Amino acid sequence: MALTILSPLAEGEEAEEALASPVHDLNGKVIGFIDNGWWSLKVTLRKLQELFEQRYNAEIIWKTKRAATASPEEAIQDLADKADMVICGLAN
Amino acid sequence: MAGAIRSSIIEMEDSFEAVNDYAYKKGWTDGLPIVPPTEERVAAMIEATGLDPQEEIVRIPPALGKATVEKIVVNAVMAGCLPEYVPVIIAGLRAMGEAEFNLHGIQTTTNPVTPASIINGPVRKSLDINCGPNCLGQGWRANATIGRAIRLLLLNVGGGVPGPVDKATHGQPGKYTLCFGEDEEGSVWEPLHVERGFRPDQSAVTVVGVAETSHISTARTRDAREILMLLADNLGRIGTNDMNQGGGNPTIVLASGHAGLFQAAGYSKTDVKRVLYENSSVPVDRFPEIRVQLGIIRVENGRVYPAKRAEDIILVVAGASEPYHATCMHTFGSTRAQTVAI
Numbered sequence: 001m002a003l004t005i006l007s008p009l010a011e012g013e014e015a016e017e018a019l020a021s022p023v024h025d026l027n028g029k030v031i032g033f034i035d036n037g038w039w040s041l042k043v044t045l046r047k048l049q050e051l052f053e054q055r056y057n058a059e060i061i062w063k064t065k066r067a068a069t070a071s072p073e074e075a076i077q078d079l080a081d082k083a084d085m086v087i088c089g090l091a092n
Numbered sequence: 093m094a095g096a097i098r099s100s101i102i103e104m105e106d107s108f109e110a111v112n113d114y115a116y117k118k119g120w121t122d123g124l125p126i127v128p129p130t131e132e133r134v135a136a137m138i139e140a141t142g143l144d145p146q147e148e149i150v151r152i153p154p155a156l157g158k159a160t161v162e163k164i165v166v167n168a169v170m171a172g173c174l175p176e177y178v179p180v181i182i183a184g185l186r187a188m189g190e191a192e193f194n195l196h197g198i199q200t201t202t203n204p205v206t207p208a209s210i211i212n213g214p215v216r217k218s219l220d221i222n223c224g225p226n227c228l229g230q231g232w233r234a235n236a237t238i239g240r241a242i243r244l245l246l247l248n249v250g251g252g253v254p255g256p257v258d259k260a261t262h263g264q265p266g267k268y269t270l271c272f273g274e275d276e277e278g279s280v281w282e283p284l285h286v287e288r289g290f291r292p293d294q295s296a297v298t299v300v301g302v303a304e305t306s307h308i309s310t311a312r313t314r315d316a317r318e319i320l321m322l323l324a325d326n327l328g329r330i331g332t333n334d335m336n337q338g339g340g341n342p343t344i345v346l347a348s349g350h351a352g353l354f355q356a357a358g359y360s361k362t363d364v365k366r367v368l369y370e371n372s373s374v375p376v377d378r379f380p381e382i383r384v385q386l387g388i389i390r391v392e393n394g395r396v397y398p399a400k401r402a403e404d405i406i407l408v409v410a411g412a413s414e415p416y417h418a419t420c421m422h423t424f425g426s427t428r429a430q431t432v433a434i
Contacts, residue, residue, distance in 0.1 A: 003111065005102050005104070005129050005130055042386075070191070070196065070197075091200075
């Protein structure tokens, strides 16, 4: 004899988010960093900053937030307004 | 019932074992067996709530899955809930959906944090929610299954799969279930929900992002000041996220006997919070230097406190009446407690 059960998983339409256009050339670009406060990321971002500034004459906007929290809306908006691309720190 | 059921339907052999084998394989459970969420059980529970099954209550991070009434009920059936528990679960989810609760962080962190649901108001009695002896332990269907349903929803709708998404290093037993009521009748203090802006005749749930439940023995003394110092010592333990982040609402669960004893000694609820705050700070030089350098720790005049302000400490009266034991619920630190009416 058969039994039917219902799935407990979320269902429904996927959110349609448009992907940002890829950046093909870093020269002279404004690059945002979202630093999640972990030391390991700081080390990585400092190296990347050096690379982007020296090799590509890029401008860095560095935003630091508290670990395990969302970035403040103002910080996200500022990056959206000014940066060509953003590198976001996740986890640790 | 305004809308039809829309969940995916799975057909299988009609046996408890087959359903549970399937649920385990699919990762739907918390590790314990589930009550099979049959169409009949789900439809009956939705009918009992009187709600539209397709009403979206909240999106649960990190997957941002839609917690519709129907999905809440499917998970509530699996958890073993009674239909009348559903409004409590819905209120708890709404509270967790507030941005300041930081559910995304709670769902994905390495910290052992889990939401604790503290119930106030008349619903405690009508649903038989344990507010008394062993209220954080086993034995009460409402406490056990409301908390469990919330955990299943965080897993199945929020995508909080242990390992790949829920990155908890160890987790904690409270991740199975953590729900209790306040002993309003035994307390000399105003209830938590009234302190947070609700009427005494309203029912409400307060969610707190709890990283651990830490026992404090206060037995063998009836001296209010001595007991306060024991509580403050635990509150100011330097390894906790309350001390390392300082942005949470550390919560102390006291017996009604404690509240009475404090009142008799001239301490109001506000006084107790103030004394705890003043006596729980620790010199900053006891903390790892790197945390200070990175600005993670909030330092005030060379000392570190478990909360930003004394009023951020939550006091709840629950459990047996004798003032022998207290429980400090240290929090995730980056989370603010939220209260929503049921």
